[in-house]
Amino acid sequence: MSTGMADSPKSDGSSRRNFLKVGAGVVVGAVVAGAGVAAYESSVIGSNNSSSSSAVTSLSSELVTTRSQLTSANAQISTLSSQLTSTQDALSSATAQLATLQGQASSASSQASTLQIEIDTITGFLYLNSTEQAELAAVLATIIPTDSNGPGANTAGVIYFIDRQLASDYGTNGTMYMQGPFFLPNQSASITLNGTTYSEGTPKYTQYSGAGYQYSLNMRYFWRWSLDALESYSNSAYGANYEDLSAANQAQALQDLWNNKPTSFNDIVPSDFAYELFMMAWAGFLADPLYGGNRNMVGWVYTGFSGVNQGNFYGEGYTTKELMLMTTPVRLQPVSLAQYQKGTP
Numbered sequence: 305m306s307t308g309m310a311d312s313p314k315s316d317g318s319s320r321r322n323f324l325k326v327g328a329g330v331v332v333g334a335v336v337a338g339a340g341v342a343a344y345e346s347s348v349i350g351s352n353n354s355s356s357s358s359a360v361t362s363l364s365s366e367l368v369t370t371r372s373q374l375t376s377a378n379a380q381i382s383t384l385s386s387q388l389t390s391t392q393d394a395l396s397s398a399t400a401q402l403a404t405l406q407g408q409a410s411s412a413s414s415q416a417s418t419l420q421i422e423i424d425t426i427t428g429f430l431y432l433n434s435t436e437q438a439e440l441a442a443v444l445a446t447i448i449p450t451d452s453n454g455p456g457a458n459t460a461g462v463i464y465f466i467d468r469q470l471a472s473d474y475g476t477n478g479t480m481y482m483q484g485p486f487f488l489p490n491q492s493a494s495i496t497l498n499g500t501t502y503s504e505g506t507p508k509y510t511q512y513s514g515a516g517y518q519y520s521l522n523m524r525y526f527w528r529w530s531l532d533a534l535e536s537y538s539n540s541a542y543g544a545n546y547e548d549l550s551a552a553n554q555a556q557a558l559q560d561l562w563n564n565k566p567t568s569f570n571d572i573v574p575s576d577f578a579y580e581l582f583m584m585a586w587a588g589f590l591a592d593p594l595y596g597g598n599r600n601m602v603g604w605v606y607t608g609f610s611g612v613n614q615g616n617f618y619g620e621g622y623t624t625k626e627l628m629l630m631t632t633p634v635r636l637q638p639v640s641l642a643q644y645q646k647g648t649p
Contacts, residue, residue, distance in 0.1 A: 465588030465597030
């Protein structure tokens with residue numbers, strides 16, 4: 305027993321102190337290690353938490369922005385949809401208007417065709433032959449040309465007015481005194497007229513000097529012979545028919561008529577025919593369309609004449625008295641006799 309006790313280490317104070325030191329070191333090491341681990345975990349976890357929070361904040365901001373953009377896009381879609389609806393309505397309205405206009409155009413075209421047929425069936429020549437028609441049309445275009453100022457004689461159908469006049473009382477001198485004696489131009493023998501004897505060389509009457517028409521032939525032959533004489537003069541003086549001359553030569557040929565230059569007129573004074581051409585051209589341009597000229601009242605529109613419109617034919621609302629007392633004239637749309645007789649435009 306004693307031997308065993310002798311072999312066991314002694315439990316003295318020095319050994320106890322060493323043990324306590326070692327234990328304390330272990331505990332302190334453990335504490336230090338734990339503190340390090342805690343600091344490391346705190347560092348790592350804290351860093352991860354900060355990064356995650358920043359990412360969440362960024363995503364939230366992007367989400368807000370996206371939602372704002374989506375709201376704006378929806379508003380734009382709504383606006384565009386509204387515009388599309390409005391455009392579709394406008395297109396539908398325009399389509400309907402187009403259909404209406406096409407219908408009106410078709411109706412107008414049909415009316416125009418009908419009117420053209422009516423014009424074609426009543427427009428023709430009663431007296432002038434084809435050669436005279438071509439020549440006279442050119443003469444009338446020289447007197448009243450169609451240009452930038454307005455319509456001319458041929459646009460107004462003046463040739464038809466003259467043709468109808470030649471085929472009626474005017475052409476046969478139906479309302480003119482035609483008993484002799486006739487004091488013809490260039491007459492060589494003396495003649496006694498109203499108690500006065502005129503001999504060769506005495507000033508002769510001209511057609512519009514106040515003595516009236518002094519030719520024994522009627523107006524039909526006066527025009528026919530004069531047109532033929534003008535055609536002959538155009539060929540001899542300028543080398544072609546009147547209708548084939550240049551505009552300058554056509555004007556000069558008419559000036560020659562006024563100056564009595566042509567010798568192809570025989571017993572007709574050229575200036576007498578020139579005067580008749582001038583007067584009849586303007587008569588056809590300004591007379592009521594009922595007589596064959598002044599088509600579509602272009603002559604009245606050109607000169608501002610109202611025809612038989614007394615102030616209210618088209619609903620203008622004027623009385624004749626008001627028109628007479630106006631200090632500033634009113635230009636009324638013209639009305640023809642045929643319109644007035646029908647009572648409608």
